[in-house]
Amino acid sequence: MISFQNVSKIYYSSVNSYPITALKDVSFIVEPKEFVSIVGRSGAGKTTLVKLLIGEERITEGEIFFRNKNIARIKSNELQKIRKKIGVVYQDYRLLFSKTVYENVSYILEVMGFSDQDIARDVSRILGIVRLRERAKNFPEELSGGEQQRLVIARALVHQPEIVIADEPTGNLDPYNTFEIINLFKKINESGTTVILATHDKRIIDGLAKRVITLEAGRLIRDEQGGKFIL
Amino acid sequence: MFISLKRVFKFAWQGFLRNRVLGLEVMFIMAIAVFLITSLFLFQGISDFLIKEVQEKVDVSVYFKETVREEEILSVERNLYKFSNEIESVEYISREKALENFIEKHKDEPIYLEALQEIGYNPFLPSLNIKARDPSYYAPISNYLNQDSLQGIIERVSFFQNKKVIDKLSSITANVKTVVISLSLILGLLAVLITFNTIKLTIFTSKEEISTMQLVGASNWFIRGPFVIQGIFYGIISVLAVNLLFLIAFAFFSYRLETFFLGFNLLNYFQMNFLSLLWIQIAFAGILAIFSTLLALHKYLKV
Numbered sequence: 001m002i003s004f005q006n007v008s009k010i011y012y013s014s015v016n017s018y019p020i021t022a023l024k025d026v027s028f029i030v031e032p033k034e035f036v037s038i039v040g041r042s043g044a045g046k047t048t049l050v051k052l053l054i055g056e057e058r059i060t061e062g063e064i065f066f067r068n069k070n071i072a073r074i075k076s077n078e079l080q081k082i083r084k085k086i087g088v089v090y091q092d093y094r095l096l097f098s099k100t101v102y103e104n105v106s107y108i109l110e111v112m113g114f115s116d117q118d119i120a121r122d123v124s125r126i127l128g129i130v131r132l133r134e135r136a137k138n139f140p141e142e143l144s145g146g147e148q149q150r151l152v153i154a155r156a157l158v159h160q161p162e163i164v165i166a167d168e169p170t171g172n173l174d175p176y177n178t179f180e181i182i183n184l185f186k187k188i189n190e191s192g193t194t195v196i197l198a199t200h201d202k203r204i205i206d207g208l209a210k211r212v213i214t215l216e217a218g219r220l221i222r223d224e225q226g227g228k229f230i231l
Numbered sequence: 232m233f234i235s236l237k238r239v240f241k242f243a244w245q246g247f248l249r250n251r252v253l254g255l256e257v258m259f260i261m262a263i264a265v266f267l268i269t270s271l272f273l274f275q276g277i278s279d280f281l282i283k284e285v286q287e288k289v290d291v292s293v294y295f296k297e298t299v300r301e302e303e304i305l306s307v308e309r310n311l312y313k314f315s316n317e318i319e320s321v322e323y324i325s326r327e328k329a330l331e332n333f334i335e336k337h338k339d340e341p342i343y344l345e346a347l348q349e350i351g352y353n354p355f356l357p358s359l360n361i362k363a364r365d366p367s368y369y370a371p372i373s374n375y376l377n378q379d380s381l382q383g384i385i386e387r388v389s390f391f392q393n394k395k396v397i398d399k400l401s402s403i404t405a406n407v408k409t410v411v412i413s414l415s416l417i418l419g420l421l422a423v424l425i426t427f428n429t430i431k432l433t434i435f436t437s438k439e440e441i442s443t444m445q446l447v448g449a450s451n452w453f454i455r456g457p458f459v460i461q462g463i464f465y466g467i468i469s470v471l472a473v474n475l476l477f478l479i480a481f482a483f484f485s486y487r488l489e490t491f492f493l494g495f496n497l498l499n500y501f502q503m504n505f506l507s508l509l510w511i512q513i514a515f516a517g518i519l520a521i522f523s524t525l526l527a528l529h530k531y532l533k534v
Contacts, residue, residue: 056446077450084448094443098249110238111449155447 001163001194002030002053007062009048009218022048024218025062030196032162035189037205038198039229040215046198047091049215050167053196054088055079084112087156089166093148095140095155101127102136105154112159126158129184145172153181163194170201178204205229239456246461253433254465260429261469261516264422268515269473271415272508273497278408280495291361291369292389293376299384301325304357307381311361314375317368322360329355356386426519430462431527441531451532455525462524466516473512477501 009023023045030036038046051057052064055071064071066082074082096104102123109119127133130150132143140148149172156164166185170178182204189195199205205212206228214222247254295304304323311321324332330353337343347354363369376388434441437458444454478501485498501508 054446080445080448080450082448083446088446090446094439094446096440096443098246098437098440103245107444107449108447111444111447111453113234115234 001032001034001067002196003063003065004028004049005063005065007052007064008060009045009052009057010060021218023052023215026215026218026220027062028213028220028223030194032194033189033192035186035195035208035210036197037208037210037212038196038215039200039205039212041200043217044215045218046200046215047167048218050088050165050196050198053165054083054086084108084159085162087159087161087164089149089152089156089164089169091167091171093140093152095148095151097140099139100136101132101138101140101143101151104140104151105158108155108159114159122158126154129157130154130181146174146177149173150177150181153184157184157188161193163196164188165196165198167198168200169197170199170204182208202229235453236456239453240460242457243460243464246457247464250433250461253436254461257426257429257433257462257465258469258472260422260426261465261519262473264419264426264519265466265469265473265512265516266476267415267419267422269477269508269512271412271419272504272511273477273501274408274411274415276500276504277492277495277497278411280500281493284493286365289363289369291363291372291376293359293361294356294386294389295358295384296386297326297356299357301357303384304359307384308359311359311372311375314368314372317363317365317372319362319364321362324358324360326353326355326357329353329358423519427523427526430520430523434458434524434527434531438531441528445532454532455528458528459521459524462520463517466520467513470509470512470516474505474509 004026007023007026008021011020011022012018013020026045026049038049040046048057052059053066053071059072069078069082071079071082096107099107105123105126106119109122114122123136124133127136130153132147132150132154135143135147140151143151149169153166153169156166164185169185170181173181178201185195185197186208197204197208209226211225212222212228213220293307308321308323311318333347333355334344361372363372373388376385441454478498481498481501485496489496
């Protein structure tokens, strides 16, 4: 489903154009319905990997395929079609601050052309799951950090994407909410959705017992099924 | 398609209602631009009226010698009607009629009437008063009147005495028109640039959201649409505000300004030309809003 082939990403410092290698020669394949965790310390390249996968950043070398389509070479409208199939939980949330909680979640469904009735039903359901139904009319800036994170998760899941990519989705959640959200990811994975989870939370990884890809300084150093968080 | 369009309008309306402060700034700046365009339109109307007024004052009066018989004058009049393309009207004014006109005109000014009595006879000459369809036609008419065969009966032709004054007036009007149009264009251009920058600023504040919208798969037109429509809303409100302002100002000052503009009634002109003016204003504000929004968004919509 997703294939990284010798992918490298180099950023250039805006001050002195000094090259900073974020990813170096990374290769792996994610099959449909898999649950893959990507672990690594801060700056290991987890977020860069997510950005490359959704086409937010351009790769420097290598190829990324999503269902045999080369993400670096497809037209922008094709990329937008792929993005609709992916639900992303961003580390920095990327909420629409001019829209209410309800509108943040419904936006993707409106983009996809769902009917108003379907939107009302699906948004209400997902807001119920992340326990934000009472906050539907609030604006994101009126929510706590944890609520904002749950809102991002609701937005990523509402359209039942084929693949969910979550970049540090529990960073602002208490242990109880963390447990619930990870369980939610497990459930949607069991129902057939591919999940890619980038995190540096050892407890989550050890508790999942799923495939773990470990990054260190931009390099893939370990890729094992039922892996543990080892750094 | 219809459902997407409906949503684009919904987002535009939401944005319009939620960004009131920025919206007010944009509307204020756009109103200045529309005000300048409207002023230019009104000035055009005023200057056309004034030029027409001046042109209407231009006529050729041919004064015949005292001894010339009425049949001869009427024969010249008949010949003048051969210039049917150039001449609008020819009026014969006999000596008696000229005297009558003078008395009527100065009935409240006894000094003139006393002077007339002092002379003791009718000093007025018979004349033909000629009005051309356009001031440029006076030259061929004058040439006709200057031919040798008529010199024996014509005392003088007044056109040449008025010509200098009229030319001077036309030149002043044309110069003032050029200066005002140039100034308006410069100010209009400034207003356009300021409007563009204000719209750019409002879009800049949304650049994070635009990026997020792209990342969830929204197409460019789905992102652009609400901003463009919001810009058009701002434009329409600016146009309405400017028209309301002019209407109120004219309702109060039009009467006073009428004397200043030689009888030109601004309120009447504004009302009579309101539809065409409205089209110009809406087209101007709409194009300005659409163009500025698209240009400002272009930078943020590169996938």
